[in-house]
Amino acid sequence: MKNNLILYIGILIFGIAAPFIFPAFKVQLSILCVLIVLATTWNIQGGEMGYNSFGNILFYGLGMYLCASVQVGMFFPLAEWTESGGEKTFVHTPVQFFQGMAVGLIVAAVVPTIVAGLIGYSILGLRGHYFAICTLGLGVAAGEISGGIEIIGAGQGFTTPPFPDVGSLDSRGEFFYFLSFFVLVLTFVTVRSIYTTRFKLILNAIRDNEDKAEAMGIETMKYKIIGWMISAFFCGLAGGIMGGLVGYIDSTDVAFDGREMGVFMVLMAILGGKGTLWGPIIGATVFHIFKEGFWTFFLGWQYVALGVLIVVIVIYFPEGIMGWLREKYPERFGEVVDEKDRKAQVELK
Amino acid sequence: MRLNKIILSFVSALVILFSTSVASFAKVVGDKIILGAAISLTGKYSSNGVHTQNGYNMAVDRINSMGGVKVGGKTYKFDIIYYDDESNPKRAAQLAERLISQDGVEFMLGPYSSGLTKAIAPVTEKYGVPMVEANGASRSLFTKGYKYLFAVLAPANLYLDVAIDLAVEKNNGKPVTVAMAFEQDAFSQDVRLGVLDAIKRTGSKKVIDDKLPKELNDMAATLVKVKQMKPDVLVVSGHTKGALTAIRQISEMKVDVPMLAMTHCDAAKLSKQHGKNSQYALCASQWHKTLTYKDNFFKDGMTYDADFTKEFGYAPPYQAAESSAALLVFKDAFERANSFDQKKVRDALAATNMQTFYGNIKFAEGGQNVDKPMVLFQVMCDDAGKCENKVVAPTKWASAKLIHPIPSWSKR
Numbered sequence: 170m171k172n173n174l175i176l177y178i179g180i181l182i183f184g185i186a187a188p189f190i191f192p193a194f195k196v197q198l199s200i201l202c203v204l205i206v207l208a209t210t211w212n213i214q215g216g217e218m219g220y221n222s223f224g225n226i227l228f229y230g231l232g233m234y235l236c237a238s239v240q241v242g243m244f245f246p247l248a249e250w251t252e253s254g255g256e257k258t259f260v261h262t263p264v265q266f267f268q269g270m271a272v273g274l275i276v277a278a279v280v281p282t283i284v285a286g287l288i289g290y291s292i293l294g295l296r297g298h299y300f301a302i303c304t305l306g307l308g309v310a311a312g313e314i315s316g317g318i319e320i321i322g323a324g325q326g327f328t329t330p331p332f333p334d335v336g337s338l339d340s341r342g343e344f345f346y347f348l349s350f351f352v353l354v355l356t357f358v359t360v361r362s363i364y365t366t367r368f369k370l371i372l373n374a375i376r377d378n379e380d381k382a383e384a385m386g387i388e389t390m391k392y393k394i395i396g397w398m399i400s401a402f403f404c405g406l407a408g409g410i411m412g413g414l415v416g417y418i419d420s421t422d423v424a425f426d427g428r429e430m431g432v433f434m435v436l437m438a439i440l441g442g443k444g445t446l447w448g449p450i451i452g453a454t455v456f457h458i459f460k461e462g463f464w465t466f467f468l469g470w471q472y473v474a475l476g477v478l479i480v481v482i483v484i485y486f487p488e489g490i491m492g493w494l495r496e497k498y499p500e501r502f503g504e505v506v507d508e509k510d511r512k513a514q515v516e517l518k
Numbered sequence: 519m520r521l522n523k524i525i526l527s528f529v530s531a532l533v534i535l536f537s538t539s540v541a542s543f544a545k546v547v548g549d550k551i552i553l554g555a556a557i558s559l560t561g562k563y564s565s566n567g568v569h570t571q572n573g574y575n576m577a578v579d580r581i582n583s584m585g586g587v588k589v590g591g592k593t594y595k596f597d598i599i600y601y602d603d604e605s606n607p608k609r610a611a612q613l614a615e616r617l618i619s620q621d622g623v624e625f626m627l628g629p630y631s632s633g634l635t636k637a638i639a640p641v642t643e644k645y646g647v648p649m650v651e652a653n654g655a656s657r658s659l660f661t662k663g664y665k666y667l668f669a670v671l672a673p674a675n676l677y678l679d680v681a682i683d684l685a686v687e688k689n690n691g692k693p694v695t696v697a698m699a700f701e702q703d704a705f706s707q708d709v710r711l712g713v714l715d716a717i718k719r720t721g722s723k724k725v726i727d728d729k730l731p732k733e734l735n736d737m738a739a740t741l742v743k744v745k746q747m748k749p750d751v752l753v754v755s756g757h758t759k760g761a762l763t764a765i766r767q768i769s770e771m772k773v774d775v776p777m778l779a780m781t782h783c784d785a786a787k788l789s790k791q792h793g794k795n796s797q798y799a800l801c802a803s804q805w806h807k808t809l810t811y812k813d814n815f816f817k818d819g820m821t822y823d824a825d826f827t828k829e830f831g832y833a834p835p836y837q838a839a840e841s842s843a844a845l846l847v848f849k850d851a852f853e854r855a856n857s858f859d860q861k862k863v864r865d866a867l868a869a870t871n872m873q874t875f876y877g878n879i880k881f882a883e884g885g886q887n888v889d890k891p892m893v894l895f896q897v898m899c900d901d902a903g904k905c906e907n908k909v910v911a912p913t914k915w916a917s918a919k920l921i922h923p924i925p926s927w928s929k930r
Contacts, residue, residue: 193619196612196616258661258662258663260663313731316729316732323702323707324703324707324729325703325704328640331644332644338644338645342615342619411608414611415608415611416611416640417607417633417637417640419607419703419704421732422606422607422608422633422732423637426606464602468559468600468602469559471560471602
């Protein structure tokens with residue numbers, strides 16, 4: 170327990186100091202925080218509950234559009250802001266920007282949560298491949314639909330409010346880094362605390378045998394929906410931040426980016442080891458570093474390199490990095506190996 | 519908990535990795551002026567991304583070999599750091615950050631497409647990095663009050679409105695019916711707005727207004743409607759894929775329409791890939807080799823066309839030409855500013871007033887080039903099936919007469 174505390178404080182200090190140690194990497198670090206949030210929340214479905222969701226991108230995109238729309242709509246007419254070729258120029262004052270962002274983020278978190286509850290009620294009855302394909306369709310549909318809504322820019326895209334002129338040149342990066350780091354900490358604390366309760370056991374029971382869990386009197390539907398709502402809450406927040414960070418929202422390439430973000434969050438969780446607390450975090454970090462590296466050193470071939478990495482992961486680390494470590498050093502994970510018993514079994518053969 | 523040790527060592531490994539990978543370039547190293555550019559080398563814009571890159575490289579080689587850039591009595595050479603933005607705005611914005619804050623680039627060249635330029639502009643603006651872009655034409659780029667963005671091209675709403683005027687003129691000044699199909703992206707939607715303005719101005723009527731998906735490879739539904747409604751003009755825009763899809767399906771479905779107006783015909787190499795099927799298509803272009811603009815580096819359009827073809831093995835589409843022009847603008851601005859101070863270079867850029875082989879360049883308040891009109895060319899084929907793009911409007915540049923209406927497929 171004491172060790173744990175030291176670890177957490179260490180990571181917290183590292184997290185706070187990071188933008189000052191690596192000032193040039195603030196944006197990458199912010200994106201890393203967002204990626205970890207996405208992977209960790211995906212793990213609630215994919216890892217703990219056994220429901221491979223490709224639909225979490227829906228909440229991410231929804232959060233992104235909502236946050237930006239609220240941030241603009243609170244102070245200016247949204248339709249004129251997004252109107253292509255609009256003649257007027259609107260500029261947020263610093264107060265307006267931060268106020269708008271704060272309210273926007275709240276909306277970006279709450280609305281996707283409600284949406285998750287509503288659609289979860291209707292589609293969480295599907296299982297296995299059917300659920301995966303259905304959620305995949307959700308993300309694609311959302312992208313196409315949002316690309317046709319004029320008030321949020323439709324195919325023109327939506328330029329989010331530029332960061333106001335406060336502080337130095339670095340303040341934008343610092344603001345978004347600390348915002349995303351805060352959301353990351355919030356996500357981690359929440360997820361960690363629910364993983365210590367009966368809730369996690371129920372999710373695992375659903376994963377291992379849903380019918381049996383139901384037969385034991387667990388209202389599986391209720392827990393599945395709650396699990397998805399928790400994911401949606403944080404995905405929405407992550408989306409809201411990412412929208413401000415990128416500065417430009419495009420329906421299929423930035424917001425409902427199922428092809429990249431939607432797949433990446435699954436990949437990262439699997440790479441790190443799904444069904445573990447630390448797996449998605451490690452997975453996201455490793456993935457992000459590799460991706461950035463490939464991008465620099467294999468220009469034009471980065472996706473090939475990424476593909477090779479995925480193949481290597483699937484072949485050599487099917488259980489992810491955490492799973493591999495656990496198999497290699499079980500005692501470090503608090504699992505007691507009775508050496509005598511093990512040897513005895515080996516000798517029996 | 520031994521697990522903690524694993525994680526702790528992992529974190530420290532990370533720290534070491536990050537701290538060793540901080541490599542910094544400066545904007546001007548020795549005798550090199552380093553420009554940064556995020557280009558679509560992969561993804562849906564990859565073919566136009568390559569045209570853009572070739573255009574940049576061509577100009578860099580030419581300027582460097584002809585004496586480079588003279589600033590403060592010293593001669594400098596251009597160099598470009600490229601990254602692949604994968605045709606993705608999110609990636610493009612990240613790369614702009616990376617070029618500026620990690621690689622220390624102080625001057626940028628634009629990416630391909632309006633959407634990506636929209637994603638990059640807020641970043642360059644924030645850092646006060648002057649960006650000369652050659653491939654972001656969306657009008658909304660120029661109404662955001664950006665001070666460091668300069669576009670050598672005419673805005674997107676001017677691409678095809680001329681075609682509507684032309685159709686009305688051919689209809690003895692009477693209004694026409696227009697069918698439109700535009701890809702759902704920043705550029706094409708802006709072209710659409712221009713066409714809508716023209717429709718309103720001429721009292722014409724739009725009969726079809728379809729949106730095409732980004733992964734554009736089928737527009738049969740629109741064409742079926744066109745067959746039914748028989749509009750006077752069909753307008754299609756959707757980058758290279760839009761042009762290719764339109765020609766392929768129009769010829770397959772034998773859709774007869776008196777006027778077909780498009781964008782990106784030359785980038786799609788329509789006349790080469792589809793030969794006679796693309797005949798009579800009317801295309802908006804920022805540049806054509808027969809225009810008589812001149813400069814000291816590329817001489818004129820015909821010479822540029824020949825040199826480019828020799829170097830890259832295909833005729834330059836306007837995307838390459840305008841990209842080359844961006845470098846000429848930068849060179850001119852550096853020399854007039856006689857400094858590498860970003861503010862001074864920015865002011866010099868704003869005061870640009872020059873002629874290049876690509877056209878006259880003079881920036882308005884918003885950063886768009888106001889001194890260069892668009893041209894319309896028509897794909898024309900001879901009996902042997904050899905096709906060529908010939909300028910038909912505006913009259914000042916026209917080298918051929920517009921063929922109107924397009925003969926029906928049964929007579930071709």
